[in-house]
Amino acid sequence: MTTEHNTQPVIEAANLDLTFQTNDGPVHALKDVNLTIDKGDFVSFIGPSGCGKTTFLRCIAALETPTGGTLSVNGMTPDEARRKRAYGYVFQAAGLYPWRTIAKNIKLPLEIMGYSKAEQDERVSKVLELVDLAGFGGKFPWQLSGGMQQRASIARALAFDADILLMDEPFGALDEIVRDHLNEQLLHLWDRTNKTIGFVTHSIPEAVYLSTKIVVMSPRPGRITDVIESPLPRERPLDIRDSKEFIEIAHRVRDGLRAGHSYDD
């Protein structure tokens, strides 16, 4: 048996369902979702709000329990993977703690995982630099803008060595320039670390620029309508966005989103 490093499935969902029972009746947040994510994939989830992007990410991270089908992570159940600290999760809201400074917020996972003081400091300054927040470690969250808080929360998920990085609309609140810059940084990080990344976004260009695999989703019931394997190379300068291939993929994503919409009404 050979271990092919780049094609080993990290996440496998088969016939996955999640139905929430609410007072207004059942909500089908995910229905018959099938998806394989390989080691080192950068997977974007795109679709209108309510199509189950957050729910799917939460299922992977064992924050939500599916009501049907199977889901495995590194060959384990999501909860086993969670207990083995497989995940760095960037929540949709920054979720920084107001009584901790930025540096202390980033240290929270490191404290929990028992890193030495020196290594904590080293990692904090490294990730602060990565998200362009060098020098802000001593500030409290409320002293930073919303975008800076979001970057700090990304830094927290990057500070420790989780194999799988799950990010729920991390750049949604940021302006274009900052977003471009963080997209580049994220690609570098992904390239260097070979992390597997699950990334929720509303932006078609962002999804195409970042991903090796683009998952287009549609609501009511939440489901996958298209999975696009990107032909773009791993190395991606920002101006790749003007290339013919890039524009073709963007079109296909847009068509997929439109098709999903026509099921409504």
Added chain:
Amino acid sequence: MQDFAQEFMTALSLILSGDSELLNIVFLSLKVSLLAVFFGALVGMPLGAALAVGRFPGRRALIVLVNALMGLPPVVVGLCVYLMLSRSGPLGVLQLLYTPTAMIIAQFVLVTPIIAALTRQTVESLDAEYTEQLRSLGLSRLASVPVLLWDGRIALLTAFLAGFGRAIAEVGAVIIVGGNINHVTRVMTTTIALETSKGNLSLALALGVILIAIAIAVNAAVSLLARGAAPQRGELSHA
């Protein structure tokens, strides 16, 4: 008026000269209340944390009970502890009645619900903010408790101080189980009650001044800590 001014001057000189009877009473008060709060925290904090993060049958009822016990009238607590410790009571053989230990027990009963209830509030509100983050970092419910306690440490200290403030100022429970015996079980509050009724106002006033100073110091500490606990927003200021 003349009399009052005179009594007050005598009181001040008692304090400033470090009168030994006065000091003994103050030290006994501090010892009894601090020990009561220490043991109260030992029981109340884990209980509060368990009520905050635990999921077991009867939890809701227990929370209501603990909250209700926060307002226990000290004389009733004194009476109950008296009945337990009196010669014919279930714990009579221990011969604790009219000792400082009996007073510590009574104040322990008074402050434990306060500390438990405040701890529960603190840990519960922290848990709401931390639970998913900690879960995603691989922690179990149980393993997240120390993190919550540590990040809530300042609010927990205010819970401790709130218990201490209640204990040191309380008179009804300690007078019943302690008996207010000179040099044995006489604390600040019970001495004030006794000396005032005897007309010895200067000693009562001196103790009153010290008691107020302690109360102010405790409250100042609580508000300072509460400010440090949650800069700007004040989620944790139960004080």
